[in-house]
Amino acid sequence: MPEADQAAALRSTLRAVNDAACWVSVVAFECGVPREWELRKHTYAELKARGLGAQAAQHVIKKTRDAYTALKANIRAGNLGKPGSKRRVKAESKPIAFRPEAAQPYDDRCLSWQFDAGTVSIWTTAGRLKGVRFTCSPDALKMLREHRQGESDLIERDGEFYLVATCDVLEEPLNEDPTGFIGVDLGIANIATTSTGYRAAGRGLNRHRRRQLDLRRKLQAKGTKAAKRLLKKRSRKEARHAANVNHIVSKAIVTTAERTGAGIALEGLTGIRGRVRLRKDQRTSLHSWSFHQLAVFVGYKAKRAGVPLVYVDPAYTSQECSECHHIDRKNRVDQATFACRACGIVMHADFNASRNIARRGETVWTAGRESRVPATATQVAQTWEATRQPAAP
Secondary structure (H helix, E strand, O other): OOOHHHHHHHHHHHHHHHHHHHHHHHHHHHOOOOOHHHHHHHHHHHHHHOOOOHHHHHHHHHHHHHHHHHHHHHHHHOOOOOOOOHHHHHHHOOOOOOOOOOOEEEOOOOEEEEOOOOEEEEEEOOEEEEEEEOOOOHHHHHHHHHHEEEEEEEEEEOOEEEEEEEEOOOOOOOOOOOOOEEEEEEOOOEEEEEOOOOEEEOHHHHHHHHHHHHHHHHHHHHOOHHHHHHHHHOOOHHHHHHHHHHHHHHHHHHHHHHHHOOEEEEEOOOOHHHHOOOOHHHHHHHHOOOHHHHHHHHHHHHHHHOOOEEEEOOOOOOOEOOOOOOEOHHHEOOOOEEEOOOOOOEEEHHHHHHHHHHHHHHHHHHHHHOOOOOOOHHHHHHHHHHHHOOOOO
8 A cells, every 4th residue: 555656666666677577588588598597697787787676686587587487388288279370489489578567576685574563665666665554354464474485576456556475374284084075066057066065056157257248348349438447447357256256165165174074076177178169159158167266276275274185087977877877978968957877866967976076086085095115025025924824723
């Protein structure tokens, strides 16, 4: 919550460091993206001449090098398409650019927190700013006091400034002997359905997304300055709403598992967008589906609570009967109904899938706990001698 003059200094600092990062990126691109220490030899003196402090210059160089590392990882993983595709060629043919308001990392030499006063002291190109007020929830303030570690990122978003602090929270001891596993079936019609009977309906979230999509279309078609201002004001609103829903759903799942001493089994849905084939009118729903974010939220909440988490193969979970394990495509009558052709049982299709996921979760957990280390020669000999000894009378 900076004052007007403080906000101007912070904004000028972000513009300066990101402009410098763009220059470093050009140098790195022309030099074939050398290692960080070599890139430092080419750029450090110029960054200091531009008015950046020693630590800020180091962070700019590291930030640029990390961006190229991330680009290389995305190319290797195929996230930018196949070799020769337009998207991949575009990414590889020019230096990485940084937005003027992009995040800038600060370490403890450049940023200090005064929790009791609710202020921070932060480096800027105009000098050190002291007494810059910040605000957060009481829980977040407690976490900052107890668990803050390492760097914090300064970000400007829609004219407001945020400090994203890294907190290292200790995990609870993992429950090595869960009472069972809660299977979680992820979907679009129902965000999550568990084998315990919990169901998070996606009707409200899908309605919200359709409403936001219609509004964006109308504002984009209008094209006036007022419409553009409203579009900017409403940007990321859908993403924030979806993240809030995913937090609520993940918290409910993990809380149930923690209370009952059970583990959690999730579907491994990586790459599903590239595997499935849908009609054109269904693609928006699929690509808006934030299953990965929900899985991430469940993952870190489960670690905090010491709840075991496993991922299972989702193949045929919607076609397999959770009672007799008969697999048939015709078992899935429609989106909501499952009727087994072998044993005749009828239940909600997502609940049936969640029970299959729970059973597979137990199998994966048991297999992971079994020793895969081959027996030593001494152990084999001892076992063989034990079998040769005569039985006691």
